[in-house]
Amino acid sequence: METVTPEPTIIITSITFARNYGQTLVQARGAMRLDGYVEEDVNDQNFPLEGRDEDREFVLVCFNREIDDSEDPAKSELLRELGGLGLQPEGPMELCFVGADERTRDLQRKFPIVSRRQVWQGPRGRLVCSVLHGHPDRRDQLLYRIRRRWLGHFRFLCSRKPSK
DSSP: OOOOOOOOOOEEEEEEEEEOOSSOHHHHHHHTOOOSOBOTTOSTTTSOOOOOSEEEEEEEEEOSSOEEOOSSGGGOHHHHHHHHTTEEEOOHHHHHHHHHSTTTGGGGGTSOEEEEEEEEEOTTSOEEEEEEEEETTEEEEEEEEOOSEEOTTOEEEEEEOOOO
């Protein structure tokens, strides 16, 4: 008997934030009031600020399946799929907005949230990106190595690509 597996459904959750770039990444991280591990290498030196103050819609994308990624953006299925949806990944500062906002602060207890736009070459020579991760009893900000494959429960923080 043959089993047919349906295509995974892409889940997109929309959130609007007022972005405030008048603060440093370390200050924005402090506003999240994390109660778990905080990766000190997520700072303005390793992840320079990009962006401007404005209200902007952000989306959390869940592919509901494993998705390939690569340190080479041209080989990344993740970045290709996001682009095909008209989305672009966001960075660590925007991740701090999600972690600090009362409406979304506890989402990371349910699933990891990845900011894939900016990467940093860590001390071991590997490219890493900032991730909000959590458990029922704590909220963490970690650096994850750019994976060859992200698991299906990860969410990716994105925004809509600007109109041309």
